[in-house]
Amino acid sequence: MKIRIFKVLSTVIAIMLVNMLSLVNADSVDTKTEVLQSDGKLTIERVIMPKLPAVSRTAAIYLTIINHSTNDVTLTDVKTTAAHHAMFHQTTEKNGVSSMQHHDQITIPAGTTFEFRQGSYHIMLMGLDHEVIQSTFELKLSFANHEDILVNVTPES
Numbered sequence: 001m002k003i004r005i006f007k008v009l010s011t012v013i014a015i016m017l018v019n020m021l022s023l024v025n026a027d028s029v030d031t032k033t034e035v036l037q038s039d040g041k042l043t044i045e046r047v048i049m050p051k052l053p054a055v056s057r058t059a060a061i062y063l064t065i066i067n068h069s070t071n072d073v074t075l076t077d078v079k080t081t082a083a084h085h086a087m088f089h090q091t092t093e094k095n096g097v098s099s100m101q102h103h104d105q106i107t108i109p110a111g112t113t114f115e116f117r118q119g120s121y122h123i124m125l126m127g128l129d130h131e132v133i134q135s136t137f138e139l140k141l142s143f144a145n146h147e148d149i150l151v152n153v154t155p156e157s
């Protein structure tokens, strides 16, 4: 019985916390950012841009995002000076046919690791600027509930 009451109580407290957070979120973007930063952060690892044919108009970038925080984090946008368009894609294979699916956003649950990797999720660059990719360039990741993160990408040569 005691355990049950505790469970109900903790559920109530959890709901109250969620409500409090959404009130804070409604206030301003700054406050929203602070809420997340106070209890965790993100790490970006293993940034890879495989070597491309010289004529390629598109490229894929792979990287790993670790969400150390206790909040889910949602990737909402990606931008770079290296291409006209950058977007989140997922390669899927059905009956031996490979295709790419576009994702507007990607949620990384609290305490988990998300991998953009070959044959799966990738950051797709379209309309490549071959001058920019001669050296290290910046990729800006935007989140619904975290500050933007600038990632340095060094293309493999």
Ligand SMILES: [Cu+2]
Binding pocket: 089, 090, 100, 122, 124
């Ligand atoms: Cu793609």
